[in-house]
Amino acid sequence: MTRKSEDAGRSTIRDVATRAGVSASTVSRVLGGAYPVSSATRTRVMRAVRELDYVADARAKAIAGVGTPTLAFVLEDITGPSFAHMAHGVEREATRLGHLCLVCSTEGDARHELEFVEMMRAQRAAAVILVGGTADTPEYRDRTRRMADSLASVGSRLVLCGRPPLGPGAPVTVIEYDNEGGAYALVAHVLTQGHRRVLFLGGKPDHTTAQDRERGYLAAHRARGIEPDPALLLHGDFTRDSGHRLMRRAIEAGLEFTAVVAATDMVAAGALTALHEAGLDVPGDISLAGYDDIPFARDLHPALTTVHVPYEELGRLAVRTALGRTPETPDEHLLLGTHVVVRDSVGPVS
């Protein structure tokens, strides 16, 4: 009955100690490094460790105050390209800084969000990052404020990433990017091409990201003395299906417009397909612009004019500012810039 290695693993530091003929403290010290241990002892301990294939239990270390810190991020759906890029930035920076990284999709449900934050509080996560816009209601501010406080009470930090800030005094770090400014620049570009009736394919009416972009749309019009026609403001959500549906309906309804600005590239993609299905040429008949500059934007035909958002950088910055702060650091509020990238999908009005 030879059995390879000692039974099943799951060995504790005491097993190692016994096998090496020393005490648990000595093992801990050998493994910990910064303590004088005679080289003979060290060798014996290391051999026992190897033979048992021992790894210290990270949870036990954590509770003893010497663990790998952990960081959580919460988003609606990792499947959305811009979320994915933020997530990627967060994850990279977190592991670079030696943190573990937890994810949670809320599927847009605020209850899930709350539950998850509570779990993270129990985990004593160093920070939890909420990414993505939301409805900015008093209820939102209140709920989020409460999350921030409860996290702060266990020493974790709440970070809002691309999400509306709370009032002053909330223990929160917020990193945003300029939705209104980006939309303003984009729509200005479209108007410069001579378009006067530009359809806006928005997101959920109460979603801050959607609202901000819509605000930019309006501001760009007014800056040129054009009063936008409310009939040109359509609402849906941020999916390609929404863009497709909205666009088809607008065409069927005989709405008049020479250009379309979509709230996201996904929406634009759906809209483009609907345009094609209707036999319309882009940008010959209709110009089209998106928002987000997801990698695919350049593979649409025509390549999509859009506004670039530094999503990955956003994620990285979020963790860096969240972790690099001391209790005395003032709460931060960063706003990243965006810029429009001109491709082929918007042309002069015909």
Place this chain on the structure above:
Amino acid sequence: MTRKSEDAGRSTIRDVATRAGVSASTVSRVLGGAYPVSSATRTRVMRAVRELDYVADARAKAIAGVGTPTLAFVLEDITGPSFAHMAHGVEREATRLGHLCLVCSTEGDARHELEFVEMMRAQRAAAVILVGGTADTPEYRDRTRRMADSLASVGSRLVLCGRPPLGPGAPVTVIEYDNEGGAYALVAHVLTQGHRRVLFLGGKPDHTTAQDRERGYLAAHRARGIEPDPALLLHGDFTRDSGHRLMRRAIEAGLEFTAVVAATDMVAAGALTALHEAGLDVPGDISLAGYDDIPFARDLHPALTTVHVPYEELGRLAVRTALGRTPETPDEHLLLGTHVVVRDSVGPVS
């Protein structure tokens, strides 16, 4: 000097006990639920909990054996749409089953993968899921086998998701999807349209996913008695840029072909753009097909014919089989089917 709530939080179960005038065990019991506690005591304890805004430390619970189990998944880059969908499936199913979910991007570096697995072993994760193809070398099998064993020794399970199985006897669960079969069906569809010279835009030459799809490509040819021209097999990686570059080069080199099959939709997207740039019509001049059926495939113009892979289901299944097993369960190896979805990008040969 009134201070709101008791100082900073970070309260322990003993703080709660003191405040409620009971012992820590009692607090644990009322919080735990399944133990008879008088309602008076329960009320006092609950009040103390509320006043202190107490949440039990999850790490401490974990070490005591009653924690939220944790599950990890490791992928190359969350930014790739198919990875994102798998990740989504994994995450959803894991939280549905009450697990925490850790994420790690390896950026394709096997060292990172190893480090991460080691961390997860320390975390005593219930399972770690490795997703995505890789080079199937003896070194890979050996390394992976070792990871599997070392995870098994602390009671966690290794799951390979869309990644080549190890030899028999390794404590591993593997869930794959049929790359070869899918490619076979897809290429058969293309050949049925009369194409005889179909270019294959592959991935890394030693990457299993790429290889399997290539194998399907070859098999479909041979099944019709066509000996494929090796010059039509190009290699790159799975990015849109790779597809773009390869396609452009093939055109510039004057390679003859009437159809293109790309190893992924991303590659196809890049290729499509290159085709357009060269003034070629799809599918009028050249037919094009992809693989993966990412949501965007239908928004390319023409809508991309591709093969659908149930990525999200794959992820869900991976966690379900990984978690739903007892030590006696035999190691599983599941193979999910795929099917081609016909859209507009492949037509009859001109």
Place this chain on the structure above:
DNA sequence: ACACCGGTGGCAACCGGTTCCCGGTGTGCG
């Protein structure tokens, strides 16, 4: 030869929980 000293390593307390085991009530019934 003896005191002193620095290098080692063990004991025990602690991190924040859970749970076994036991003893003190209160109540019901004979």
Place this chain on the structure above:
DNA sequence: CGCACACCGGGAACCGGTTGCCACCGGTGT
């Protein structure tokens, strides 16, 4: 009125680590 038995709650051990404190070791200086 007394006894047995629920019911309820406290003490202490334990989960798997870390670390402060102290004793013991041998070597060196006088």
